[in-house]
Amino acid sequence: MIKAIVNISLKKGVLDSQGKAVHHALDSLHFEGVDDVRVGKQIVLQLDTKDKEKAKKDVTQMCEDLLANTVIEDYEIKLV
C-alpha cells in the first residue's frame, strides 16, 4: 500500500484569483505582513501496490491525463 501525495499549483505568472481573494480577506481581518498567497490543490491517493517505481509512473500519468491542467498548473508527486 503506497500513499501518493500530489500537490498541484498554478504556474508562476498565472493569475491566482482565489489566492488574491484569500489575501484580501486576510487583510480585512487585519492580518499584517502577508506578502503573497497562492492556493493550490492537494490530492492524496491510496495505491494498492508495493512497487514504488510503478506507483510513481502511474501517478505521473494520472496527473498528465486528469489531475492537473499542465497548460497552467505544475504538479509535484511525493510517495509515502
Added chain:
Amino acid sequence: MIKAIVNISLKKGVLDSQGKAVHHALDSLHFEGVDDVRVGKQIVLQLDTKDKEKAKKDVTQMCEDLLANTVIEDYEIKLV
C-alpha cells in the same frame, strides 16, 4: 521572509465528493489499483517576517479564523 505551507484536508469520516468524482474518473480512464482518493487544498503564504514562532502563531490564527473550516477540516502548517 518565511514561506508557510498550509495543507487543508477533510476530516476522516467526512464525505469527500470531489475525491469520489476523481476516483470515478480515474476508473473510467482504466487506472487500476487506486483504493482511495481525497482532495484537499494547499495554501502557500509568503510572510514578511523572520520570526518563525510568530509566523506559526499567525498562520494558526489565520487557519482558525478563515482558511480552514475546523468543523469538517483538518489543517497542517509547515514553515520553510
